Amino acid sequence: MDGYAPAVDTFAPSTDLVSPGPEPDLPGEAEPEVDPELVERAAVDAQCLALHRTGATYRDIATRLNVSTGRAHRGCVRAREAEPHLDPEGVRADLSASLDRSMLELSAMIADRTTPQDRKIRATLALVTVVDRKAKLHGADAPVRRQIDVTVLTQEALDAEQARLERELEAAGIDVSALPGVQDVAQLIEATARVVE
Numbered sequence: 108m109d110g111y112a113p114a115v116d117t118f119a120p121s122t123d124l125v126s127p128g129p130e131p132d133l134p135g136e137a138e139p140e141v142d143p144e145l146v147e148r149a150a151v152d153a154q155c156l157a158l159h160r161t162g163a164t165y166r167d168i169a170t171r172l173n174v175s176t177g178r179a180h181r182g183c184v185r186a187r188e189a190e191p192h193l194d195p196e197g198v199r200a201d202l203s204a205s206l207d208r209s210m211l212e213l214s215a216m217i218a219d220r221t222t223p224q225d226r227k228i229r230a231t232l233a234l235v236t237v238v239d240r241k242a243k244l245h246g247a248d249a250p251v252r253r254q255i256d257v258t259v260l261t262q263e264a265l266d267a268e269q270a271r272l273e274r275e276l277e278a279a280g281i282d283v284s285a286l287p288g289v290q291d292v293a294q295l296i297e298a299t300a301r302v303v304e
Contacts, residue, residue, distance in 0.1 A: 148182075148185075149185075149186075149189070151172060151174065151178075151182055152182040152183070152185045152186040152189070153186050154168075154172060154182075155168050155172065155174075155179050155182030155183045155186060156182065156183045156186035156187060158171060158172075159179075159183045159205070160201070160204070162204075162208055164208060164212055165179040165180045165183070166179075168182075168183075187201075199244060199245075202244055203241065203244060203245070206237055206240060206241045206244065207241075209233075209237045210234060210237050210238065210241070213230045213231075213233055213234040213237065214234065216230040217230050217231055217234065269289070
């Protein structure tokens with residue numbers, strides 16, 4: 108048979124339709140490759156955060172690690188996010204120290220006689236923002252909770268107290284009938300309030 112062609116396996120998947128997925132881990136197989144750029148970035152991020160926690164400013168970190176100031180800041184943020192979650196007090200202490208460093212840096216810039224006036228104004232505005240943030244962090248702006256004790260007096264209790272006071276005054280030899288009554292005192296208070304307004 109001259110026109111004989113070998114049979115084609117119709118059940119074999121076409122290579123252009125199958126997406127290359129992760130291959131299963133087989134015993135003895137090498138670990139997947141780690142992106143060296145990500146490893147380097149994580150190392151620089153960790154250095155940024157370590158320096159920042161010692162009191163270095165982002166500018167100092169940038170100079171020491173030969174990166175931009177923005178890169179130093181982003182590195183600190185990424186390194187903090189990669190850390191296991193800290194307790195709220197630890198986070199608060201870390202933020203407080205960072206705000207303290209910012210306050211010192213801004214205060215030095217404001218006090219420096221060589222700093223141009225427009226930069227001093229911007230630094231002052233930034234300092235106000237930092238101080239406000241620190242106050243919020245430590246709850247200085249939070250409303251103060253106070254316990255207020257309220258004593259409710261009934262008319263009977265007021266009448267009993269009035270009778271007790273009248274007995275005391277009479278025992279002291281003071282003529283109670285010459286004193287103004289409760290209604291008279293209330294009218295005097297109301298009249299005084301109208302005059303003050």
